Amino acid sequence: MVSSKDVARAAGVSQATVSRVLNNPESVRPVKRNKVLEAIQQLNYEPNLIARSLVTNNTRTIAFISGSMRNNFFIDTMDSIINLAKDRGYRTMIFFDGNESLKDIWSTVKGHMVDGVILSLVSMDDPVLEDIMNSGIPHMFLSRRPRFGGNYIEIDNRLAGELIASHVVELGHRRIALLSGELQYSTFLGRKEGIDKVMAEAGLPLEAGLVHYINTATLSEIEKVVWKMMQFNEPPTAIICTSDAMAIACMDVLLGMGLSIPGDVSISGIDDSKLAAHQSFQLTTVGHKIFEIGEIAVENLLEMIGHKEIDKKRQIVLRPELMIRRTTARHVE
Amino acid sequence: MVSSKDVARAAGVSQATVSRVLNNPESVRPVKRNKVLEAIQQLNYEPNLIARSLVTNNTRTIAFISGSMRNNFFIDTMDSIINLAKDRGYRTMIFFDGNESLKDIWSTVKGHMVDGVILSLVSMDDPVLEDIMNSGIPHMFLSRRPRFGGNYIEIDNRLAGELIASHVVELGHRRIALLSGELQYSTFLGRKEGIDKVMAEAGLPLEAGLVHYINTATLSEIEKVVWKMMQFNEPPTAIICTSDAMAIACMDVLLGMGLSIPGDVSISGIDDSKLAAHQSFQLTTVGHKIFEIGEIAVENLLEMIGHKEIDKKRQIVLRPELMIRRTTARHVE
DNA sequence: ACCATTTTTGAATACGTATTCAAAATAATT
């Protein structure tokens, strides 16, 4: 691999001068500068960003710890994060949970000396959160956040739950099922609280057999669970899913069983991912423009990286809206 | 940031010993080893992977130059690539085209000193391909490949085109439209050739007004184009799209116009992305297990990185299968 | 207890870059 030393030799200057041509071209006289530029062309030289990072102590890279691409929420946020970061001159490294713990991912992220991190996949009480918040590495939690503290952006999950539950209740449904994510995640806890509140007020507390907690990383239980529920003497007439991804998986199962949506059963999600709006789904859901969530996360992160208002607490809660589409309908006996 | 020197000082050993504990623990006596491990714990030390890469000259990172996440083909391949690479101990950096040229992306990739690259987004005659193939950096082209040479994995695109066109023709369609990707990409060229062949043999050469070349990065023209075609006196009764992503976007437009699929018009894709199989789409398409494509690319790349059969030409062509689902139907006058 | 081997250790160095500091070259002023 050709290095700046090779360029220096070819151009008859010192390595320092080559470095200057790269980082501060005006500081070197045109004659030499051109010689260097020629040599760079000639040798097809590309600066070693690794070595550069070592000395500058910044990588112009941010990390995004994301959930699986099987979930369109993460696709949408990832897309907006990568694109905005790129516009701002930053590269994004993507990390998935897989089966490693957050602790292991965090080790790797720290090792990569990224300038900042966006985390989308933390449970509320993970012991490593303390480390993360004290690490001095700028961070934004996106959607899922610690129980206490941290910089985060999320939608008002409680409200989201209330909006969707009210909608379903108002449509006259009484046997309502809930497919929830695991409650160690702030997102799903908040959503469920909102739903519980509305259901209680409506005098329709959720029945045990109709509430299921799904592993949102794999969604693997959904098929079995939905299939089973629909075999009941009185199957649910509506299934509230606390994410679009679950709703879409759920629809796949129901349609596969030959049921019609919303004829036989109403389905709803939460997130308002891009896919939910597709004419083939027209999923009723609640959310806030997803791309905006990702962008706000990046904007704030870059502010912190740039030391702007460094100690301002960044805890942003967006107000979600109900998107009534075509997977929910009035219940008729 | 705490370095191995700090650990060394705390443990009362040399920095070299700390390094050894990390990379070859058996080579240091248990007494010292434990002291070092304690100090590591104590100081919450994390090795600087950047610095490590600089000296080892490998990053245990591969790059994936991908198309936009708006296209499910790339989501599926990305997912399988990242996961398999992770299992093998490699991290994946994702690069998108955005509006930079492949040349610029390639510069960045080279700067990051990745151990290998998977490219999914090259046109056949891009001048930078020469550089890439001569760079000495192990590479695999995935799906899209150079006109000549290179290591690649793809499906038999010509056959894919033939299969889908035959299917549509056999269903009795005569006014058939084609939504093709741009022909500078091997993928779309091959697919169109297969389609053209079948259409010619059937005595149904494609009419000018019914063939459109779509910018597959944005898909932005699709709405206008489809809308326009459907206003014709004799609109097409089938639209062949040369990617699932186009087909799904196309369906969105048609359904939005109030048309029924396949009642009013048959739609087909190519790729067989996961999403195409969803009950809400049931898209007729042709392809080969996508996850396998990604995995084969990774396997081969890692072989090259590990210098196994280093100079073996890796040009793999998979045989696609026709997946008849529910978006195509017999044409009745 | 002695020497010969083998194992463990630390000092020094390399990786490729940016940056500091002092020297050299140029420009500005008299």
Place this chain on the structure above:
DNA sequence: AATTATTTTGAATACGTATTCAAAAATGGT
């Protein structure tokens, strides 16, 4: 032309790690 101020340059160094090489320590055999 001589002096001073300014700009441009190169040598040296630092970043944090892995590795080489020689010295030191431990082990084995007698």
